[in-house]
Amino acid sequence: MRLPGAAWGFVAPALLVIAVFFLIPVLAALALSFTDFDLYALADVANLRLVGLRNYARLLEKPLFWQALGNTLYFAIVGVPLSIVVSFGAALLLHSRLVRFRSFFRTALFAPVVTTLVAVAVVWRYLFDTRYGWLNYTLGSLGIRPIDWLGDPHWAMPAIIVFAVWKSFGYNMIILLAGLQSIPDALYEAARIDGASSWRQFRDVTLPMLAPIVVMVSILTTAGYFQLFAEPYVMTQGGPLQSTVSVLYLMYEEGFKWWNLGSASAVAFVLFLLIFALTVLQLRLARWEEAA
Amino acid sequence: MIPGFAPLLVNGLLLGGATISLFPLLWMLSASLMAPGEASAYPPPLLPARATLANYRELFTHAGGARYLANSLALTAAVTLVSLSVNVAAGYAFAKLRFAGRDRIFKLLLGTLVIPAQVAMVPLFLLLKHLGLVNTYGGVIVPAAASIFGIFLVRQYALSIPSDLMEAARIDGAGEFRLFRSIIVPGLRPIIVTLAVFTMLGTWNDFMWPLIVLSDQDLYTLPVALASLSREHVQDNELMMAGAVVTTLPVLLLFLVLQRQYIRGLMAGSVKG
Numbered sequence A: 001m002r003l004p005g006a007a008w009g010f011v012a013p014a015l016l017v018i019a020v021f022f023l024i025p026v027l028a029a030l031a032l033s034f035t036d037f038d039l040y041a042l043a044d045v046a047n048l049r050l051v052g053l054r055n056y057a058r059l060l061e062k063p064l065f066w067q068a069l070g071n072t073l074y075f076a077i078v079g080v081p082l083s084i085v086v087s088f089g090a091a092l093l094l095h096s097r098l099v100r101f102r103s104f105f106r107t108a109l110f111a112p113v114v115t116t117l118v119a120v121a122v123v124w125r126y127l128f129d130t131r132y133g134w135l136n137y138t139l140g141s142l143g144i145r146p147i148d149w150l151g152d153p154h155w156a157m158p159a160i161i162v163f164a165v166w167k168s169f170g171y172n173m174i175i176l177l178a179g180l181q182s183i184p185d186a187l188y189e190a191a192r193i194d195g196a197s198s199w200r201q202f203r204d205v206t207l208p209m210l211a212p213i214v215v216m217v218s219i220l221t222t223a224g225y226f227q228l229f230a231e232p233y234v235m236t237q238g239g240p241l242q243s244t245v246s247v248l249y250l251m252y253e254e255g256f257k258w259w260n261l262g263s264a265s266a267v268a269f270v271l272f273l274l275i276f277a278l279t280v281l282q283l284r285l286a287r288w289e290e291a292a
Numbered sequence B: 001m002i003p004g005f006a007p008l009l010v011n012g013l014l015l016g017g018a019t020i021s022l023f024p025l026l027w028m029l030s031a032s033l034m035a036p037g038e039a040s041a042y043p044p045p046l047l048p049a050r051a052t053l054a055n056y057r058e059l060f061t062h063a064g065g066a067r068y069l070a071n072s073l074a075l076t077a078a079v080t081l082v083s084l085s086v087n088v089a090a091g092y093a094f095a096k097l098r099f100a101g102r103d104r105i106f107k108l109l110l111g112t113l114v115i116p117a118q119v120a121m122v123p124l125f126l127l128l129k130h131l132g133l134v135n136t137y138g139g140v141i142v143p144a145a146a147s148i149f150g151i152f153l154v155r156q157y158a159l160s161i162p163s164d165l166m167e168a169a170r171i172d173g174a175g176e177f178r179l180f181r182s183i184i185v186p187g188l189r190p191i192i193v194t195l196a197v198f199t200m201l202g203t204w205n206d207f208m209w210p211l212i213v214l215s216d217q218d219l220y221t222l223p224v225a226l227a228s229l230s231r232e233h234v235q236d237n238e239l240m241m242a243g244a245v246v247t248t249l250p251v252l253l254l255f256l257v258l259q260r261q262y263i264r265g266l267m268a269g270s271v272k273g
Helices: A004-032 A039-043 A054-061 A063-095 A102-114 A117-127 A134-141 A156-181 A185-193 A198-225 A230-235 A247-257 A261-291 B005-032 B054-061 B065-096 B102-114 B117-130 B148-158 B163-171 B176-187 B189-205 B208-213 B222-232 B237-257 B259-272
Strands: none
Touching: A004 A261, A004 B065, A004 B102, A004 B117, A004 B176, A054 A261, A063 A102, A063 A156, A063 A198, A063 A247, A063 B005, A102 A156, A102 B005, A102 B237, A117 A156, A117 A230, A117 B005, A117 B222, A117 B237, A156 A198, A156 A230, A156 B005, A156 B259, A185 A198, A198 A261, A230 A247, A230 B222, A247 A261, A247 B117, A247 B208, A261 B102, A261 B117, B005 B237, B054 B065, B054 B237, B065 B102, B065 B148, B065 B176, B065 B189, B065 B222, B065 B237, B102 B148, B117 B208, B148 B189, B148 B259, B163 B176, B176 B189, B189 B222, B189 B237, B189 B259, B208 B222, B222 B237, B237 B259
8 A cells, every 4th residue: 555645745846846946946047137126116016027138238337247257267177277276186195105193184174164154264364465375474484575365366266265275175186086086996907017117007097087187177167166155255355456257256246235136137047057067067078077 | 116115105105195094183172272372483383382271161161152052963963863864764655655756756856966956045044934944953953854865865775665565464453654663773773873973974064054044142052153263363273273173073074983874874865866
């Protein structure tokens, strides 16, 4: 006796929540992006008008939008490869036979991932301090002159990238380490018998075996880096000279500071399309690479 | 290569990496014990001249620390309890119960994982406002009550529950709910712990949505309060460090205690792409 009703009882709460509080709002965001929903409409929906693609057209004319897009791309194009290289390097080191205290090192390198982003952003703001910060002090002992990390429009984004890599590389490190551990020893054995050097073993065994994991990691990391928000909110408030305004930061300000909810929805959709396009692009590249 | 050099290099690099990873956290702890103004000196001091709890006292008596800590604890507990019940039930049903459209619905859910949650935020805010949930904890709890990742995690684990076991319980006359409570839930224990750790850390650390939906300062969670305090108290380094310690220490400790369970979730989650 198996009642289908019972099964629905188990899934209905979850499906209801996901449909009402996620899927319908996503569709509503698309609809909203074609309206001029603002503070007046918030007070009385009768003030709402359909404006077609005008929100998108305005966005494309807005210098701040292009700046936010450029900043976000800068953050992702530099930050994602850097973070994957650091993760990969750390995973290789942890995987080495020569490591002592492996579990201590793994935990230490992973610790920043579980910390609260806002709290460690506050800490790093002081580490980046021009006069009293540890970073400039350390660089100073190497003879490098103090850098105004968060106050100079040229340095604010690099500073945020350094912070973001510190905060997040441990995540991919764990995934890549598991990948390294899953490569059968026999493959290395065979390569050694064929006289392959350590470098050849790395290039011809390790890299190809890890390639699918690297692709996945890079897709997830790219999507994550495009959602840059709390770092500039806490560390720079988008400044100096709007050099750290990200797309999501722009959406937040448009929507929840100025209450231009129609326009904010358009920004959100542009961000989604961008992430989606990059995901597809990376998958295509991976397949093309595989076929080649 | 000189023998003995390679181990030195590998361990030395790891030691350097671990130092960079831990230094900001240790300095946060150290600076939180310094007297007000002490950290702003050149060269920056590593340890307090005389450790003091004054910043924590200030944080808890004047800056509302106790309230924000209680808010974060209550909200994290509520979201974890509600979402665990919802996701475990759904994950189990997707794995072991039959209903029309099951696999198609599950695939659709996985497909929607590519949509960033932020896309839904503006309409979600309007919806919650309509329901009277803006500026209440309901506004944080209700949208977090179900998670596609959570359902996926439970489903993958539940697939390994032997169907014979379930049949036997049914023949013994157990209803679907009894079966779930007395056989399925105990069997899913490991993955429930994993999902609980993930949900707790995620809820505790969450920033953007609570920032949007909670406007009353008395309702702030620790991250939201800390961000707002740090905008007001730019000069009070040591106080801010105490706030950062109170915000991040609970999750760090939770992670250290339940590290293995957390890593399991991380590995399972990474397959979602």
